[in-house]
Each structure stands twice: as C-alpha cells, then as structure tokens.
C-alpha cells in the first residue's frame with residue numbers, strides 16, 4: 689500500500705511511519721523540511737501522486753494566535769483539494785478529544801474546522817481523536833509557566849503514548865476508512881495538575897505546580913470532564929510510569 693504521512697517527522701507522525709514501514713508499506717514522509725507545505729500548497733499534489741492513503745499528522749506551530757486557525761483552515765482546504773485531484777481513497781486525520789465542545793480556544797476552533805471539512809469532503813476518511821500525548825506534557829508546562837510557577841486546572845485527563853495512537857492509525861490505514869470518528873486515550877485517569885506535579889517532581893524541574901480551577905488550558909476553560917473521552921474510546925495500554933521509564937526524560941535531567 690502507498691501511504692503519505694504529512695508531518696511524518698513529528699511526535700506522532702514518526703511512530704506512524706515506523707510502524708507502517710515495519711509492516712512493509714511504501715511510506716512517503718512529507719513536511720516543510722521535505723519541500724511540502726500544506727498552507728501554501730507547495731509540493732502537495734506531487735507528493736500524493738499514487739497514494740492510496742494520506743495520514744495528516746501535521747500540527748500548527750503556535751496554539752493561540754489567528755495563525756493557528758489559518759493553519760487548519762488553509763491547510764485542510766489545500767489537502768482536500770489535492771486529494772480530490774489525485775484520487776486519494778482514504779484520508780486519516782488526528783484531532784483531540786474534546787474538540788467538539790471547546791469553544792473558547794482558537795486551536796480547537798481550527799481543529800473543529802478541520803474535522804467538519806473532512807466529514808463533508810466526499811473523500812473516505814477516518815478521524816482519530818486522541819487525548820494529550822505524554823510527550824506533550826512538557827508543552828503543557830511551558831504554556832502554563834510564569835516565573836517558575838505552573839498554574840494548571842484540576843481537569844481530569846487520560847493521557848496516552850504517541851506510539852499507541854500511531855498503532856491505531858497504522859491499523860486504520862490498512863483496514864480502511866471508518867467514515868467516522870474514533871477516540872483513543874491512555875489507561876489511567878488523573879487530574880492534570882496532579883500528573884504534571886508528579887512529572888515535575890520526578891524531573892526535578894525548577895518550578896512549582898499550583899492547582900487553579902480557573903487556569904486556562906491553551907486559552908480554554910476546562911472543567912473535570914472537558915478533556916475526557918466517551919465510554920466507547922479505545923484504551924491504550926502504556927501507562928505513565930511505563931512511558932516515563934523508557935522516555936528520553938528517564939535518561940536526562942530537566
């Protein structure tokens with residue numbers, strides 16, 4: 689099978705590529721570093737020629753600006769147009785659990801636009817809504833840190849290993865389009881502020897985590913359930929401690 693992975697060097701994309709290649713598929717990695725830009729459209733049609741499946745594992749480089757929304761709007765429109773031209777038969781997108789109910793974040797509005805356009809594109813599709821990757825915890829800390837104080841909401845999260853999400857994407861690539869959305873989370877539920885406090889302590893990071901129910905999550909208000917998946921979500925196997933033990937963080941200090 690010929691598969692193009694856009695964003696194939698990113699956190700989840702590189703695992704998707706490794707898994708598909710190990711199963712013997714022909715996989716092309718595409719991103720700006722290989723001359724393909726979904727926002728300008730540069731190189732898109734050429735890289736997709738002959739592809740059966742396109743996995744979109746790209747991400748915006750900022751989370752809170754107008755540029756964030758424009759990335760998803762323009763990028764999704766360009767992707768769909770190129771896929772129609774070359775006749776792609778399965779588009780797989782990765783989005784975030786809670787996208788449909790978070791209104792006050794420009795990032796999630798962008799993700800919602802992406803989901804909506806894919807659903808009405810007429811191209812067979814699968815949308816994967818994943819919870820926060822363990823690999824994303826550092827970005828959460830950085831976004832919430834001011835003067836070594838990290839203020840975080842006590843919202844429940846069920847974070848997941850990016851490689852477990854990649855396993856589901858690789859499976860869908862082979863099995864074919866769902867023409868629907870599937871959620872995936874990790875096996876453990878914990879309050880975001882408590883999990884990050886545990887992470888910061890084990891990393892001996894020079895900051896203090898304060899629990900604040902009003903602290904925004906990338907600009908969005910989040911309550912206990914906002915970031916939780918539904919009962920039908922796939923539950924991945926890798927827990928936080930198992931992930932941490934084999935992660936780069938286990939071998940380095942903050």
Ligand SMILES: NC(=O)c1ccc[n+]([C@@H]2O[C@H](COP(=O)([O-])OP(=O)(O)OC[C@H]3O[C@@H](n4cnc5c(N)ncnc54)[C@H](OP(=O)(O)O)[C@@H]3O)[C@@H](O)[C@H]2O)c1
Pocket residue numbers: 694695696697698699700701718719720721722724725726727728744745746747748749782783784785799817818819820821822824
């Ligand atoms: N991170 C999480 O916790 C999480 C959780 C759930 C769902 N997701 C979803 O998973 C997807 C991937 O997230 P990630 O964290 O793996 O992303 P990431 O590590 O930031 O990687 C993003 C990739 O996109 C490429 N890219 C950026 N702008 C591009 C452009 N204009 N044209 C082509 N490629 C571009 C980047 O490569 P270049 O710089 O070479 O272009 C990079 O390979 C996102 O849609 C996100 O919403 C993420």
